[in-house]
Amino acid sequence: MDEKDIKHIQLLNRLFQQILKEIDIGVHVVNHEGKTLIYNKKMAEMEEMNFSDVLDKDLLDVFTFHKNEDSTLLKALTKGDKTINAKQTYFNNKGQEITTINNTFPIIEDGVCIGAMEIARDVTKLEKLIRENMNKKGDTRYTFDSIIGSSEQIQELIEASKRATRTSSSVLIIGDTGTGKELFAQSIHNGSSRSSKPFISQNCAALPDSLIEGLIFGTKKGAFTGSIERPGLFEQAEGGTLLLDEINSLNPSLQAKLLRVLQERTVRRIGDTNDRKIDVRIIATINEDPIDAISQGRLRKDLYYRLSVVSLFIPPLRDRKSDIRELVHFFIEKYNHLFGMHVQGIAEDVQNIFEQYDWPGNIRELEHVIEGAMNLIVHEERINYLHLPIQFRNKPQIKSDEPKFIEHFIDLNSQFKPLEQYIEEAERHYLQKVLNHHDHNITQAAKSLGMSRQNLQYRMKKYQINRKIRLK
Known part of the structure; x- marks a missing residue:
């Protein structure tokens, strides 16, 4: 193997490690002895474990199952069983109950099983909510x-x-x-x-x-x-x-x-x-x-x-605004489950708007605003200003720099524009403004907007935003 091949393998290994770190599903691989070889960041988060607690450790020394045969990984390893979308409930080394939906496969080489791999999605919180609701008597x-x-x-x-x-x-x-x-x-x-x-x-x-x-x-x-x-x-x-x-x-x-x-x-x-x-x-x-x-x-x-x-x-919510961040997180998690989405949170400028608003409808209004915003999200990871319901953005109680921004597009002495045209022009202006602020660094601009690079580039192409144009 020459130096070029070695560098290529090293590059592939780095890419492999980066992919394991960033993907939003859990990955767990064991060898033929049932010891963990690969354990990614998402799986560690789901199981609330440290890498050192799991890597190179026997599966049954770390996790507890109702019966050993309930482990989908061990089934794949010892019996060659392949499972698709199987629900599994087990306990980590702290005794905490974990519930996942797994796809598990044996790893076969030359007809011999040399290990097993599992791809898992976390449904622990959802299972807990369902169980609590089933156990409740009456309408509570x-x-x-x-x-x-x-x-x-x-x-x-x-x-x-x-x-x-x-x-x-x-x-x-x-x-x-x-x-x-x-x-x-x-x-x-x-x-x-x-x-x-x-x-x-x-x-x-x-x-x-x-x-x-x-x-x-x-x-x-x-x-x-x-x-x-x-x-x-x-x-x-x-x-x-x-x-x-x-x-x-x-x-x-x-x-x-x-x-x-x-x-x-x-x-x-x-x-x-x-x-x-x-x-x-x-x-x-x-x-x-x-x-x-x-x-x-x-x-x-x-x-x-x-x-x-x-x-x-x-x-009222206006008297307990320190709870807004926690409530927002709860409602985002709720509608992530209901809508099958993966929204991570809200942009900091939205948080500021929320904390300045008086919330006459209290927590119920906050929940409806979050639900409405998540209906407008396409590929973004965070709720930003443009996702807020239009009637909420026009509330006079909101104190921010946005009214000046809105006035840029509205001439009260001329005919009003169609709403769709107005929103597109507003979004184009806002994106260009953020790009200018970050000296046209797409990665930084996308991060501050709460969206991916690809999504920002798509919108730049859609609105024909030239990276060399700067707004004063």
């Missing part, structure tokens, strides 16, 4: 572990909510629309001794008074035309929890009837003369300041005192 799926946020306000609220799980006292959850009131209500139910019993939720603003009364308290056959014998929500929630959402939407007479049920712990169906004992915990929510609701006649004072044995105030 949220626990305190589902609450995202590390800010002092949200952590204090979680601790107060956990203390409320120890009793059956009524709880009033106060917070703007979209802050996650039902999430806290379900978490309290699931953390309490009532978790095995029903959790019933009803939005009091969703139905007219004539229907909501029968739904909550139940009806007796013949009480009115067409009425049937039907238990109400209190009876359906026996032993568990009843969540009454937007309690301030009930009219005063229904609020008075509700107060009686809470005080007497009995319920009487419409048209009936008998009271039925109930054992139900009440959690109510309100989307405005209770004092304002009382003063303006939307909430009875005596009902407020009865419900607010435990009062929980959920802060």
